[in-house]
Structure formats: structure tokens, C-alpha cells
Amino acid sequence: MPNTQSFQIKNGFDPQVFLGETGAGKTIEKYVKNQKIFSQGDVADTVFFILKGKVKITVLSEHGKEAVVGIFAEGQFFGEGCLEGAKLRAATSHAMEDCLITSIKKSAMLALLAAEPKFAQFFISYLLSRNSRIEDDLIDQLFNSSERRLARLLLLLANFGKEGDAPPIPVTLSQETLAEMIGTTRSRVSFFMNGFRKKGFIDYNGKIEVHRSLLDAVLREKPHIDGDT
Numbered sequence: 001m002p003n004t005q006s007f008q009i010k011n012g013f014d015p016q017v018f019l020g021e022t023g024a025g026k027t028i029e030k031y032v033k034n035q036k037i038f039s040q041g042d043v044a045d046t047v048f049f050i051l052k053g054k055v056k057i058t059v060l061s062e063h064g065k066e067a068v069v070g071i072f073a074e075g076q077f078f079g080e081g082c083l084e085g086a087k088l089r090a091a092t093s094h095a096m097e098d099c100l101i102t103s104i105k106k107s108a109m110l111a112l113l114a115a116e117p118k119f120a121q122f123f124i125s126y127l128l129s130r131n132s133r134i135e136d137d138l139i140d141q142l143f144n145s146s147e148r149r150l151a152r153l154l155l156l157l158a159n160f161g162k163e164g165d166a167p168p169i170p171v172t173l174s175q176e177t178l179a180e181m182i183g184t185t186r187s188r189v190s191f192f193m194n195g196f197r198k199k200g201f202i203d204y205n206g207k208i209e210v211h212r213s214l215l216d217a218v219l220r221e222k223p224h225i226d227g228d229t
Helices: 015-019 080-084 106-115 117-143 146-157 175-182 186-198 212-220
Strands: 026-031 036-038 046-052 054-060 066-073 092-095 099-105 202-204 208-210
Touching (some): 046 054, 080 106, 146 175, 175 186
Antiparallel strands (some): 026 099, 046 099, 054 066, 202 208
16 A cells, blocks of 8 residues: 555645645656657656646657647646556657656555545546547547637647636647647648638747637637638
């Protein structure tokens, strides 16, 4: 049985504060842009929580084709597959920008979930939110055009729809990466981006600045650039 006493659980426990501190089975590390965090096939024995920055998750097929399967940002966990028995990493993770990341050993994470209800609730809420996002992504892929999928992805990456009134953040992904994430070609993404820019939905010069007008257009119906399906 893991030693739950090492966590020094106290009244008024705050999961966010806890994740921002080092402790038993828990470290905080800095990663520079493009630095690898773990590789596909590595031993899976740690859960990660992003304190600052963004992380890209990619998968390499047997034929050498790489695909982006997820982007994780501040306040999100990744690598939690080890908690349900995964022995090896099914994907590779890289820091997309300078990151500050908390790593928690599997045994320590399981002990914490058993010892602290507030943390368990915090983690379950995250998993439910992520599950809902996955369902939305599946519906998006099945029923929406690649144009609309790109618009939705840009809004998500710019943090539109998050709680609070925080301003949108610039999107720094390449058109190739955006194309991989929505299942289309780079040339189609370039075409849609030019259309978005002409309509005033975005500006880009190295970084993509997403405007609220894109959200308004998506909520109304579609950006209406072409009939792409």
C-alpha cells in the first residue's frame, strides 16, 4: 500500500496549490521549447500537470507517419494512462513553448487520490471535461467541414470559451500541424486561413491572433468561405 501519510494532508487542502509545490513523489521541472518530455514506448509510471505552457502529443505509426493527437495547456493533466494499467507510453510529448510541469509518480498519485477527496474531485472533474472534449472532437470530425473544424480548433487553442474574461492567446502552431489535427491538407488550411483573414476573423504574422468575430461566425452557423466538406 502507498504511504499516504507522506502527503501531510491538511484542512483547507487546495489542489492547485498542491500541484505547484514539490513533495514526496512529486517534482517540478522546466522544459524549453521543443524539448521532449517522454517518448512513445517509454515506461509509463508518471502523471504530469502543466503549470505553464503548452504540450503537444504525437503518435508515430508503424510506417513512420507522425500525427498530432492532442494539445494540452496550463491547468491540464497528461500521461494519466498509467493509472489504468498502461505499462508503456502510447505517444510522444514535446513542450511547444517554455513549460513548467509537475510530475507525480503513479504510486504517489494513487495514494493522493485515495487520501484527499478534494484532489480526487478535482481530477475527476478534469477527466469528465476531457471526455466531453473528446466527444465534441468526434462529432466535429464526423459532421463538420474541415473549414469549420479549423475555426473551432483555432478558438480552442486561443482559449475562447474558458471561464473568466482572460484575453485570447496567440496560436503558434504551423499550418502543417493544424492540418494534421483537423484531418486535411496544409494547402486547404492555407486557403481557409487566408479567407478568415480577409473576413477579419484572424490576423497572423508568425503568430495567429484569433478575434471574437470568428466565434460569432461559428455560433451563427459557418465562416462560409466555401462549400468544403
